[in-house]
Every structure is written in C-alpha cells, then in structure tokens.
Amino acid sequence: MKKTRKAAALISGGLDSLLAAKVILEQGIHVEGINFFTGFCVEGHTHAIRKKDKAKPKRNNALWVAEQLGIKLHIIDIIEEYKDVVINPKHGYGSNLNPCLDCKIFMVHKAKEWIQEHGFDFIITGEVVGQRPKSQRKDTMPVIASESGADELLLRPLCAKNLPPSKPELEGWVDRDKLHGFEGRTRKPQMALAAEFGFQDYAQPAGGCCFLTDRQYSQKLADLWKARGSRRYELDDIMLLKVGRHLRPRPHFKMIIGREDGENKFLHGYRKQYTHLFTRSHKGPLVLIDGDVTQEDVDLAAQIAARFSQGRNAAKVELEVQWLEGDRQTLSVVPIAVEAIEKDWYL
Amino acid sequence: MSNYELDARRMLCPMPVIRTQDKVVQLKPGDTLCVICTDPGAVHDIPAWCRVNGHQVMDIQQQEEEIRISVLVCDAR
Numbered sequence: 001m002k003k004t005r006k007a008a009a010l011i012s013g014g015l016d017s018l019l020a021a022k023v024i025l026e027q028g029i030h031v032e033g034i035n036f037f038t039g040f041c042v043e044g045h046t047h048a049i050r051k052k053d054k055a056k057p058k059r060n061n062a063l064w065v066a067e068q069l070g071i072k073l074h075i076i077d078i079i080e081e082y083k084d085v086v087i088n089p090k091h092g093y094g095s096n097l098n099p100c101l102d103c104k105i106f107m108v109h110k111a112k113e114w115i116q117e118h119g120f121d122f123i124i125t126g127e128v129v130g131q132r133p134k135s136q137r138k139d140t141m142p143v144i145a146s147e148s149g150a151d152e153l154l155l156r157p158l159c160a161k162n163l164p165p166s167k168p169e170l171e172g173w174v175d176r177d178k179l180h181g182f183e184g185r186t187r188k189p190q191m192a193l194a195a196e197f198g199f200q201d202y203a204q205p206a207g208g209c210c211f212l213t214d215r216q217y218s219q220k221l222a223d224l225w226k227a228r229g230s231r232r233y234e235l236d237d238i239m240l241l242k243v244g245r246h247l248r249p250r251p252h253f254k255m256i257i258g259r260e261d262g263e264n265k266f267l268h269g270y271r272k273q274y275t276h277l278f279t280r281s282h283k284g285p286l287v288l289i290d291g292d293v294t295q296e297d298v299d300l301a302a303q304i305a306a307r308f309s310q311g312r313n314a315a316k317v318e319l320e321v322q323w324l325e326g327d328r329q330t331l332s333v334v335p336i337a338v339e340a341i342e343k344d345w346y347l
Numbered sequence: 348m349s350n351y352e353l354d355a356r357r358m359l360c361p362m363p364v365i366r367t368q369d370k371v372v373q374l375k376p377g378d379t380l381c382v383i384c385t386d387p388g389a390v391h392d393i394p395a396w397c398r399v400n401g402h403q404v405m406d407i408q409q410q411e412e413e414i415r416i417s418v419l420v421c422d423a424r
Binding site: 035037041059060062063064066067071072073074075076077239265269 | 357359360362365368388400401412423
C-alpha cells in the first residue's frame with residue numbers, strides 16, 4: 001500500500017500559505033499547519049484592545065485558515081528564541097527593524113525540527129519568487145533552504161516550477177506538474193487560484209503580518225533599546241509598544257498614555273509594574289511611566305497627562321500618582337501648553 | 348477523568364490558545380480543562396483551536412472582564 005506522505009505547512013493566516021497548503025492537500029498529502037508566534041505578530045485582538053476597533057473581526061487568521069482547509073494547526077511560542085533573530089539578524093534588516101530573511105530561515109529551521117520530531121516528510125511554505133523585496137527573491141530562496149537546514153525538504157507549491165525540484169517532487173510524493181510557477185509582486189494568480197478553490201473570504205493579500213515592518217513601531221523599539229543601553233526586550237515590552245501614545249519627555253523616562261477606555265483597561269493590567277498616574281478631576285488617560293523618575297519628572301508627566309485629559313483647558317487638573325514603591329500622591333497641576341510638548345517627545 | 352484549570356488572565360491572544368494547547372497535550376481524553384482568561388479574542392480562538400484540533404468546548408461563561416472556557420479533551424490523534 002502506498003504510504004501517505006505528511007507535510008507541515010507554515011501557516012501565517014494570509015492567502016499564500018492558505019493556497020500552498022490547499023495545493024498539496026489536493027494531491028492527497030496529509031497536511032498539518034504550524035503557526036509561529038514571535039510576539040510581533042499583528043493580531044486582530046491587539047487592535048481590538050481599542051474600543052473603536054471592536055467591530056473588526058476578532059478571528060485568528062491562522063486558525064481560520066486551518067479551519068477552511070480542515071487541517072490541524074499547531075501554534076508554537078518562539079518568543080524567547082526569536083529574540084536573537086530580531087537583535088542579531090545575520091542578513092540585516094529591511095526598511096525598518098524587520099529581519100525578514102533571517103525570520104524566514106529561522107521559521108523553516110524550526111519547522112524542520114518539528115517534522116523530525118513528529119515524523120513528517122517535508123515542509124511547505126507559501127513563498128513566491130519575487131514577491132517580497134527582502135526575503136522572497138530568486139537568490140534568497142536557496143539561502144532559506146540551505147541555512148534553515150531544510151534543504152530539499154522545503155517545497156514552495158506556488159512557485160515550485162521556477163525552482164529546482166525538491167525531494168517531494170523528485171521522489172514522486174507530489175506531482176510537479178500540478179504545482180505552480182507564480183512569480184513577482186502581482187497577486188492576480190493567487191486570486192484566480194483562490195477563486196478556483198472557492199475561497200472567497202481570506203485575509204487581505206500581501207498585508208503585513210509583523211509589527212517590525214511598521215516604521216513607527218520600529219522607531220519605538222529602537223528608542224527602547226537606546227534608553228536601556230542594550231538591545232534586549234521582554235514580551236511585555238513589545239506588547240506595550242503596540243498600545244497607547246508613547247512620549248519621551250526626558251531621556252531617562254517614557255510615558256505610555258492610554259488613548260481611550262480600551263487601552264486604559266489594558267494598561268491597567270500593567271499598573272503594578274510601573275509608576276503610573278491617572279486623572280481624578282476629569283476623565284482622562286491612564287499613564288504608565290517607564291524609567292526611574294524623580295518628583296520633578298512626575299510633575300512634568302502629570303502636566304502632560306492633564307493635557308491629554310478632558311481637563312486640557314481647565315485651570316487645574318487633579319491626578320493621582322501611584323509610585324512603583326507603593327506610595328500614593330495627589331497632584332493638582334496646570335495642563336502643559338500644547339506648544340510646550342516638543343515634537344521629538346513623540347515616539 | 349480529571350478536571351484541570353489554566354490561568355491565562357492578562358495574556359493576549361494567541362497566548363491563551365498556546366497555553367491551552369500545551370496543557371491539552373498533557374491531558375487524557377475525557378479530562379476537562381477550564382481556561383480562565385481576560386482577552387475577549389479567546390472566546391473565538393479557543394473554540395476555533397478546539398474545532399481544528401478535535402477537542403470540544405463544553406461551556407463559556409463570562410463575568411465582567413473574566414472569561415471561563417471549559418474544554419473537553421478528546422481523542423484527537
């Protein structure tokens with residue numbers, strides 16, 4: 001009896017990985033999905049912290065894709081190991097702090113470990129030659145295969161015909177003729193294939209799935225590293241970079257200011273880890289202060305917080321400060337003038 | 348058959364799902380796992396994870412900010 005071959009598909013939740021897995025499923029291969037969580041993933045839920053975004057779908061796209069395909073999905077926490085990819089990318093960054101090529105090499109490498117551990121035969125990804133300027137180029141495809149250690153066990157069903165045959169093709173596990181030769185940045189072939197398979201609803205094509213590709217987010221991460229004097233981070237740090245308005249009025253401290261109720265609630269969960277303040281006399285933000293601060297610093301932070309409250313035009317705004325050490329303090333301050341907030345305080 | 352509890356409060360998705368998944372693989376069919384979480388996204392994601400991986404959500408209860416999701420571990424090989 002012919003052995004059923006097993007493939008692990010890297011599922012990002014986007015269209016390409018959906019199609020790549022479907023193409024292989026159609027060939028009678030047993031496919032299971034792997035989704036890696038780096039901490040920088042753009043999740044609908046992170047956006048949904050903000051009340052104004054509550055109407056957006058809250059689904060996890062990778063799970064949704066797995067459900068459409070009828071395959072299992074294994075979500076793998078790689079937060080700790082991924083730090084080295086972000087901090088020391090061998091192939092450098094893209095236009096922001098996005099280490100796309102190193103990221104892909106790392107993920108395929110992890111997938112290789114996974115298939116060995118779970119008795120799977122090969123790995124598939126939704127990569128397309130020429131689709132991404134940093135990681136999906138003709139010259140980077142073999143780099144990913146070799147540096148990840150996956151070598152000929154890595155199959156890209158959407159562009160396989162533009163690449164040398166992989167082991168699954170050479171061994172006849174999959175029919176190369178039924179694979180594709182997509183190339184370049186156009187999305188039309190993927191959309192046509194999606195229509196052919198009857199997929200009408202899918203995550204926006206070519207949408208960024210990683211905060212590190214975002215300029216403002218990368219600036220905030222670079223600021224964090226600079227302020228700490230070293231390139232390191234914890235999960236809470238990178239989560240907080242996704243939320244609130246970030247201002248650094250002095251080199252030694254930063255303020256994270258909730259922009260509305262949803263963010264205030266989220267920041268409230270961190271209140272025991274930071275000196276924080278909130279307005280009492282008027283509706284306003286919860287503010288976390290990241291850094292070792294003096295009374296003078298907190299007075300300034302209170303004036304800034306007052307400016308972002310509904311008391312911005314009041315003569316005085318009352319705030320409560322809760323110092324990290326546990327002391328409570330009430331302050332009554334004049335909101336800082338708009339023009340006194342320097343532009344480069346905003347991160 | 349045993350009942351277990353998992354504290355996933357303050358975690359943002361997909362962390363509650365990952366913690367659920369990592370716990371479920373240690374359990375036996377028939378065991379139940381009550382996941383306590385605060386991210387509203389878990390209400391969608393944990394059931395979705397159960398559907399794709401062959402487990403069953405028995406009950407979802409929400410009280411103010413806290414959500415309790417009961418998962419029945421099934422034989423999902």
